[in-house]
Amino acid sequence: MFQLVFPGTEFKNHTLNSFCESKSITRQFSAPRTPQQNGVAKRRNRTLIKAASTMLSDAKLPITFWTEVVNTACYAQNRILIVKSHNLTPYEIWHKRKPFIGYLKPFGCQCTILNTKDHLAKFAEKSVEGFFVGYSSHAKAYRVYIKDSI
DSSP states (O other): OEEEEEOTTTTOOHHHHHHHHHTTEEEEEOOTTOTTTSHHHHHHHHHHHHHHHHHHHHHTOOGGGHHHHHHHHHHHHHHHOOBTTTTBOHHHHHHSSOOOOTTOOOTTOEEEEEOOSSOOOTTSOOEEEEEEEEEOSSSSOEEEEEGGGO
């Protein structure tokens, strides 16, 4: 059984309550407006937001990609950053195996998608250009934003 300590009330919601209940996770909340008690959560969130803003700035993509860059930063941090107390990454703690990170790509890098579905004419373009905007949450795939749809 896991035990999570959350600062104040900013993490209280029905969806998270249901998830924790289904996984037998006990939730505890610190007193509101007591930064001494919620330093870890604040630092983790600050690290995530700083990484996301750096990635978005480096990719030179518009702010509309904010959610994708935060998801991508979180995905990468869970596979790369080591939790000091365990000397393991969050992925290793959860899945009991080392993550393979050879497929990680820089957010916003240009990529080309090969069109294999449509029957194309002999001299028609067989690929489309886009930007890498993250990893799929339910398959081994990349998420790509197609340039032509901007």
